[in-house]
Amino acid sequence: MPHPPSLATQNLTLRYGRKVAVENVNLTVPAGKITALIGPSGCGKTSFLNCLNRLVELTPQAKVTGQVLLGDVDIRSIPVVTLRRRVGMLFQQPNPFPLSIYENLAFPLREHGLRDKVAITGTIEASLRQVGLWDEICDRLKHPALALSGGQQQRLCLARALALKPQVILMDEPCSALDPLSSEIVESLMRDLRGEYTLLVVTHNLAQARRIADQTALFWAVDGVGKLVEMGDTEQIFDQPQDDLTAAYVTGRKG
Numbered sequence: 001m002p003h004p005p006s007l008a009t010q011n012l013t014l015r016y017g018r019k020v021a022v023e024n025v026n027l028t029v030p031a032g033k034i035t036a037l038i039g040p041s042g043c044g045k046t047s048f049l050n051c052l053n054r055l056v057e058l059t060p061q062a063k064v065t066g067q068v069l070l071g072d073v074d075i076r077s078i079p080v081v082t083l084r085r086r087v088g089m090l091f092q093q094p095n096p097f098p099l100s101i102y103e104n105l106a107f108p109l110r111e112h113g114l115r116d117k118v119a120i121t122g123t124i125e126a127s128l129r130q131v132g133l134w135d136e137i138c139d140r141l142k143h144p145a146l147a148l149s150g151g152q153q154q155r156l157c158l159a160r161a162l163a164l165k166p167q168v169i170l171m172d173e174p175c176s177a178l179d180p181l182s183s184e185i186v187e188s189l190m191r192d193l194r195g196e197y198t199l200l201v202v203t204h205n206l207a208q209a210r211r212i213a214d215q216t217a218l219f220w221a222v223d224g225v226g227k228l229v230e231m232g233d234t235e236q237i238f239d240q241p242q243d244d245l246t247a248a249y250v251t252g253r254k255g
């Protein structure tokens, strides 16, 4: 398996109309590592994430300046369908399609040009095994995905992303809508993905960031504008923060 690329932003600024949501962010998400993005509500974490696979372009008044590099390639030069396959995303609320479990994975595979039924079925099984769902649901692949539990739905959504063989996976608070046991399962899956994928995970759960992330980045809204305050090894961010805001946030004194 080739090493996944890093993802880096250079002077990334995002405006919604006149509102500056994120300003001048220079952040490198290292290849094959887990990076946690932390910070108080409204500091621009989701907005930033949405720039990285150009999902933000679906918001009419959004305007992005600066660059996002996947490896050394500017993402604007990658066709958006290809980009979204290479940079998968998992949302806070599991969002399976209102289709069968099988079709949730088969549909995007067909959309991306896979026609061979044996190959599709093989990929579906491999992806469901990768997220530990195969044994739980292999006898009801034709059942509606929406009948699964929240935790199973989230794992199905991860399997759907993995089926497309992404290089990077963006996760926006992937555990916050889940019960503790499901949350633990998803967290352990993230650990399994380390190395093979480049992961950027937004989390409000500082203990989770500490447990899973190699690197941690703190965002903060300064006068309403989201900025990157500090980025470093997770241990350093939590134990020896360089910035006063980081120290205040990770010790619960602010935010």
Ligand SMILES: Nc1ncnc2c1ncn2[C@@H]1O[C@H](COP(=O)(O)OP(=O)(O)OP(=O)(O)O)[C@@H](O)[C@H]1O
Binding pocket: 016, 019, 021, 039, 040, 041, 042, 043, 044, 045, 046, 047, 048, 059, 226
């Ligand atoms: N479509 C939009 N139009 C205008 N402003 C927006 C839009 N989406 C987000 N914002 C604003 O941009 C800022 C950053 O929002 P964002 O959701 O990215 O923050 P966040 O850190 O992800 O927050 P949370 O942790 O609560 O999810 C906020 O002030 C928000 O109100």
